[in-house]
Amino acid sequence: MRLRDSATLVPMASSTTAQTTATVHLVRHGEVHNPEKVLYGRLPGFGLSELGHRMAAGIADHFAARAEAGHPVHLLAASPLQRAQETVAPLAERLDMPVLTEERVLEAENAFEGLSRVKQQLRSPRWWPLLVNPLRPSWGEPYAQQVSRMLAAAKDLSELAVAEHGDGAEVVVISHQLPIWVTRLWAEDRPLWHDPRRRECSLTSITSLHIGPDGVESVSYAEPNKELLKDAIALPGA
Template sequence: MASETATVHLVRHGEVHNPDRVLYGRLPGFGLSELGHEMAEGISEHFGQRAENGQPVHLLAASPLKRAQETIAPLAQRLGMPVTTEERVLEAENKFEGLSEVKRQLRNPRMWPLLANPFRPSWGEPYTQQVSRVLAAVKDLADQAVAEHGDGAEVVVVSHQLPIWVTRLWAEDRPLWHDPRSRECTLTSVTSLHIGPAGVESVTYDEPNEALSQQALALPGA
């Protein structure tokens, strides 16, 4: 990491339009719902207000998936800044991608081999691999922001729940294996990685759209 300090805010995207409740994962074409667009406006307001109060954002990035790009768009427009498309913060690979009613389908014995190792996990991209790629992106974005804007630079990155959550677990020196129901990473929540000479030195968490997220449907594939 750069020797100076920086903060990289990992923002989960907003609610997705998914009436068939498909585990959409990396599938193309899944954009925000009406509520999701409202959440994106809320994120724009949150970081816009911070900028007006002396905490400007210096760099914007997002996963290439439609829901992430749509979430960051209002903030980019408000700040008049470009968005870097960052492949390394993409949603986790999942072998159940494209299925609906996943819980019911897991009763099929043909699916059971995919559940053999929940610690890796056996049904998708290893947790360690997700952490490695997200941290590499965080390092590069923090270094770029500091090089261009100096000590204390801030970056906003729109990503996805699982990559954000396992990166936070790593930063807090907790096991990467977890119960998905325990994730503290609601829609458009902000997980902030505070970067110093030693790398990620602390983590803070905020829910600027807490009231809106309570209205959201619990959809798979987020």
């Protein structure tokens, strides 16, 4: 795996900081209650399902166990959307830590937001002009823009954690599938355009950016709630 110097989009390390190493864990939120299968995007009012709350509790267990094993979390942050805030809540309570609300790890903008049965809707010619460039993509926030804001957030949060807690600090950020996935694609020097069905970013999965003096040095992936995924419903707009 060849990792790209993160300065291509945004510098992850600064000559004015003492940062040497840090890890930013990008956690996708839990399952959302969405019986109408709406592509909810940034819409308000979409909180976790009962299973999603169990997933959030599992994430709290996972990071608490890591802390007991000598890998404590030093900083918690989350997207302002309800599903992300509800996912981080049990972890914040378990670790007795405050949560920073981070706008830059928000869900991607999407012109199809609010639609249900999206595949059927896209058969209508009214939507076809939005489908002309899947590489950008033409229906929403450019992939490169998502990566830039995610990396900027990771840079600032990791530097804050290192400044307060020293080398090797760990940060947990609750975010959303698409911004997390394209950030991983960028770090692994892969094209940002992709088939959404092939994303490796399951509900409450952890995509960890391991950061060194020159930026993102490696990426790792884990699914601590893997046993719960078989009961999850694949919902759009996650």
